[in-house]
Amino acid sequence: MKSRAWLALLPLIPGAAMAQGSITLYGVVDAGIEYLSHVPNATGGSNSTVRMSAGNLSTSRFGLRGTQDLGNGLKGVFVLENGFDLDTGKVNQGGRLFGRQAFAGLQARYGTLTLGRQQTLMYDLSSAFDPMVISTRYSLLMHDKWMSGRADNAIKFTGTTGGVYYGLFYSTGYDSTAGGEIAGASKAGREWSASLGYANGPLSTRVAYDEVRGSTVTLQDNRERRAAVAAAYAFSSVKVLAGYRYYRGDFTTSSLRTNLYWAGVQYQATPAISLTGAAYYTDVRNSSADPLSFVLSGTYALSKRTDLYTILAYAKNRDGSAMGLSGFGPSLNANATTLVNTTEQVGAGQSQVGAIVGMRHRF
Template structure:
């Protein structure tokens, strides 16, 4: 009994005896987005080899549905500890995205000060950060620049990321020792397999900003570790009174054991706030496949009506035009990692060669 009383007394006085550093200020925030709508899509392929129009529920159209925890602790002297855990899911089925990972969108811990943030874990790449800033559609899940190149929203396991801003200068460095743990991850004795690294630099002055990024990724297995895919992007944006205009370019070169592929991707667009509640966004994308006339275009127009700061109603209209045997569907196509062919790889929703596709969505999005 005396031992228990002594323990209770010690616990009562312990907080007063701890140094002031133990009482550092911190916070944890629960946040998220839920987004779903109804989609009409033409020329959707069927198992029988034909194609038909369809009307279906479509989740994560402007923003992938997600929930997350974000926290920080003030360590003093301008230094903070930070972390983010973010899970993505389909609202219509409640299935987890990113290969079933619990926190597949982001999961990292790190330190932050006035010079930048250094973190370790699973991150979105600095190429993804570029796309968020310079794609007029902000890499929306449906009909954005991702229709032409999915890797522009790349994420990587086992990664270290450094980003910062000094005055108008932006900088970013990224390195992964195994970008996809489900496809091999980190392989002992093989320093090339699964490596992904990126570097970015940008500058902003008043309404004008620009950024360049270089990204390189290796095959994820011992057999494919000499496969190398390289991307370089440059983008610029200009803010005016009620909107923003964008222009960007992405160079791609895939170098494989028996083949290679080179493409150029261009896009332009603008966003305009018609009223405090209504915003319009338009964009045009074009992929030039070297040594091929199969070069697809896509065009997107989006309108949103904000009921409040957290809830909006939206509609999206898009059209994909295919030339000379190209088969890009609005669901996406583009260079895919560790390929060994010289043609672009489409998703399961590719259209027939030379077919065009029209899509329309009306939906609602809520942020919390």
């Protein structure tokens, strides 16, 4: 009885109140059927294919998100998020249990400081200003996979004051499976970035810079730099988005420069129907091999958590470019001198058509 009485009095004692907290289980499951033309085959040619494709608009995932009130406006926060393929059950992000995100930190009035495996600031810009919201299929990621980059061993600070957004990011080893955090080689695996934005009413804009080094002692002087600027303007039911990304890769024996442009429109036709159209173009410096892609998508909401969708895409390759709809990008560790497809590369100059119908459920 006495212990219960003391417990009842604790909230009345300054500094003795029990901290309030919450933990949320959340996730997305997404899968569909995809048609894809000009898929490379074993004989060196190509054929069309129909297959199940997972994580089309949103990568399938589940996670835990928690907060705890520490008093005086300070909160403890954490996120553990796993990504997987719904069609096979395989774990994504190189087999990491919580490969999408795994971090803990503190949240205060002027921002949030977190440590762990985290989304880069370039990822944050892309998710806010890509018309396709960097969906796994047929989005900005077709032209540069790094626009949805994540980094191990990362310290991240982001905040918003008034309409001003700001962010700083530093990783001592962005990919622990490749290297980094090597004694006497402080540049190996290092990544750092900064971002600044502004939002006021229907207008929002943001800039970001990201720099990454090779992961080993041999490759630590290899350097990739990206700078991006993007903006969006929302009307009553229409949102217009556009952006530009500059890329410069300086490798041991080569270099690469590209400019990536994108623009698109999101339209909420009815409370249940939303439509998106987007175009993406990569200009490879000192080359006419410049790929172009177009995307149309539509979703129909069966409920607040479940929707049906369709996506149509066309990748146009010119003068020897070979971008497939599964995406391409320069490889830092391979000393790439041309844009290399990271998954399914079509024949040089060959275009590709893709179409998906699918379903997505959030919980």
